[in-house]
Amino acid sequence: MKRKTVHNIKEILNITALWILLTFFYVFIKFSDIPEHFIQEIYGNGTGIEISKIELYKISFLVALPFGLVMGILYTTLYPILYHRCSFKVNVAVRLSIFTSMSSLIFFIMSGFSAISPILSANALGIFIYMLLTEIIVGILILLRRDLGRNYFRNTVINTYHTPKEEQRVFMFLDMENSTPTADKIGHLNYSRYIQDCFYDLSDIVLEHEGDIYQFVGDEAVITWKVAGRFKYEKCIALYFAYMDCLNRKQKYYLDKYGLSPVFKCAIHKGTVSTALVGDYKKEIAYHGDVLNICSRLQSACKKSSAYVLISGDFYSNIVDTEKYTYKPVHLNDLKGVKHEQDAFFVFKNTD
Numbered sequence: 001m002k003r004k005t006v007h008n009i010k011e012i013l014n015i016t017a018l019w020i021l022l023t024f025f026y027v028f029i030k031f032s033d034i035p036e037h038f039i040q041e042i043y044g045n046g047t048g049i050e051i052s053k054i055e056l057y058k059i060s061f062l063v064a065l066p067f068g069l070v071m072g073i074l075y076t077t078l079y080p081i082l083y084h085r086c087s088f089k090v091n092v093a094v095r096l097s098i099f100t101s102m103s104s105l106i107f108f109i110m111s112g113f114s115a116i117s118p119i120l121s122a123n124a125l126g127i128f129i130y131m132l133l134t135e136i137i138v139g140i141l142i143l144l145r146r147d148l149g150r151n152y153f154r155n156t157v158i159n160t161y162h163t164p165k166e167e168q169r170v171f172m173f174l175d176m177e178n179s180t181p182t183a184d185k186i187g188h189l190n191y192s193r194y195i196q197d198c199f200y201d202l203s204d205i206v207l208e209h210e211g212d213i214y215q216f217v218g219d220e221a222v223i224t225w226k227v228a229g230r231f232k233y234e235k236c237i238a239l240y241f242a243y244m245d246c247l248n249r250k251q252k253y254y255l256d257k258y259g260l261s262p263v264f265k266c267a268i269h270k271g272t273v274s275t276a277l278v279g280d281y282k283k284e285i286a287y288h289g290d291v292l293n294i295c296s297r298l299q300s301a302c303k304k305s306s307a308y309v310l311i312s313g314d315f316y317s318n319i320v321d322t323e324k325y326t327y328k329p330v331h332l333n334d335l336k337g338v339k340h341e342q343d344a345f346f347v348f349k350n351t352d
Contacts, residue, residue, distance in 0.1 A: 015075055199216060325348060
């Protein structure tokens with residue numbers, strides 16, 4: 001099963017669980033301080049049905065489960081496309097229409113159950129407002145998680161790097177070839193759209209190869225992996241070639257829209273960095289160490305060559321499977337800001 005599918009399933013389950021928890025919270029704040037016999041008198045008299053707090057939690061679960069599942073599916077399928085392609089106003093209008101339609105459908109279905117109908121009738125407006133607030137909260141959390149990245153969001157929330165920590169990491173500097181002539185050719189506004197499309201296509205590839213996007217700097221993406229356990233270094237190289245395959249498959253789209261097709265080069269290095277959460281009003285997880293400087297210099301050397309992938313000797317020494325790629329050694333002794341000579345390797349994909 002693809003990692004994106006696994007990721008989407010987890011996302012759907014998380015959203016469903018969040019809906020259930022927030023629905024339980026509504027029942028708690030609404031009914032926790034009301035004695036059982038009052039609940040029965042208000043909602044159960046005349047119906048012949050016993051309504052207790054336990055029953056209310058059961059009812060809320062039955063409402064939140066299907067609603068959360070459907071919303072989770074929308075958040076992993078339709079909503080990302082809307083966010084990428086449509087304006088803010090269109091996004092809000094479509095989401096509000098879907099939410100209102102779903103809420104009305106749920107109310108209609110649940111009102112057919114005699115145990116639920118009195119509660120829905122007496123609290124319809126309050127329930128709808130609370131559901132709308134819940135949807136806004138869930139939407140903001142999902143948006144933040146997507147904007148920050150799944151691991152960055154978690155680490156920022158739980159303050160993992162409040163105290164700087166040393167980590168073993170792999171970094172890839174992925175840079176567009178001929179970016180300045182491209183910007184001059186198609187104009188800066190079209191160039192920005194061009195970059196948006198390129199990095200939109202990159203996102204799923206990074207997820208599939210278990211990486212994290214550290215930052216975008218102009219036409220460059222910095223991707224990182226935390227080295228732990230039986231880390232497979234080959235997947236870092238595989239990410240680059242998978243991305244190039246993706247861009248080649250979409251070549252017609254780029255040619256029709258922009259008149260050219262994107263090509264990227266990359267450098268990969270591995271080593272020890274210190275990781276820290278920096279900033280106050282605007283927080284960010286930052287990495288510090290020679291690893292990033294050397295990787296940046298390797299990227300500059302790669303851009304001057306005819307090859308498309310350059311890896312450091314430190315990274316190469318950890319590769320186990322050498323059958324998929326051909327590695328051509330090169331000695332670099334003139335890297336700016338790097339004192340010692342660097343052993344590196346150009347990487348070429350073997351054809352079947």
